[in-house]
Amino acid sequence: MLDKIGIAKRIAQELKDRYFVNLGIGIPTLVANYIPQGIDVEFQSENGVLGMGPFPFEGEEDADIINAGKQTITTLPGASFFDSALSFGMIRGQHVDLTILGAMEVAENGDIANWKIPGKMVKGMGGAMDLVASAENIIVAMMHVNKKGESKILKKCSLPLTGVGCVKKIVTELAVLEVTPKGFKLLERAPGVTVEHIIASTEAELIIEGDIPEMVID
């Protein structure tokens, strides 16, 4: 089973040379720490920065330079700042190659829910609806089951949707799943996790073809 860092490391393997990538809050933010050797990627943050770098050294934080999670950050050579309309122009205009974000639920048709639990929690969608409606490639980082042990990988989302038919791939603590026109296809197992365990933890049907390889995580 993977921890959050493991999920981030596995998703980092999906990064390709010359990709512009938007990272959501939470596990996706960690992906930036595990960029594969030998490739160049640039991170976009929707609050208005391209070429985001690591956190600043202590004492060098600048309140005017943050990411979309409101964390203090630095910029790398070649970085740029811009306003929110231009930022979402980059996103809607599909200039950003890959979006990695978290979810509360994903359905087998690629629907995603991550912004509201009616009557209980309303944080808002932030930029997630714009991102999922426009990005060509969307990978979700999430836990396979909730704290009660119930599956968050569903036939149909129960929570208000963030976007429809948009998720392409999911990486959880248990598995890598691909969203296909026929439903979820099990691609990989987390280290030490059996196919049976994944089936038992997934409400949706899984397409399982042949032996399912174990993820390779450094």
Added chain:
Amino acid sequence: MINKKVNSVQEALQGVENGMTIMLGGFGLCGIPENSIAELVKKETNNLTCISNNAGVDDFGLGLLLQKKQIKKMVSSYVGENAEFERQMLSGELDVELIPQGTLAERCRSAQAGIPAFYTPAGYGTEVAEGKEVREFNGKMHIMEHAFNADFAIVKAWKGDTAGNLIFKGTARNFNPCMAGAAKITVAEVEELVEAGTLDPNQIHIPGIFVQRIFQGELYEKRIEQRTVRQK
């Protein structure tokens, strides 16, 4: 040169009245018009509709106006950092319109640019699309969104000049340039106000035509919401 300089935040916010719709720049606590928010608290202007990406935190930013119950309605994209906000919203005291962040930015920009409405794919198939016109373009579904109609836009810039020209710094830019000129009156507060002619015209982010009143703010706290660092 048309002089936009006013001498105080009080003068800048003259005409802001109960029940008005006000746009305020900022992302989280980054790039918010601190002086103007403090003045609105002091003025006790109430029944406000505030258009701002976030709602501050409990004791800073727009959270200060929420504490005093001066806000009737919030139009935002993300409000997760404010417990008092969530309480007022879930209890029904506060009317809230949550809209996708890119749509929020574009509704500001449209108001600034004289575009009454536009189509975006954001929110299609979700509750955000309820009651809105849906149209297919190039095989993809879109919903129609309208430009905002606000009484005041209050923006914060790093530097400005007496002609109202603005330069922003870092990610404190965010919604501020989109809101300048997007309301009947735009007020800009800046950290440093200089005479017209001092700033390089090549470096201006927002031309003074979008700004009616400009003043130099004081004592910027610039609170950091999430201080994240790494070790040397």
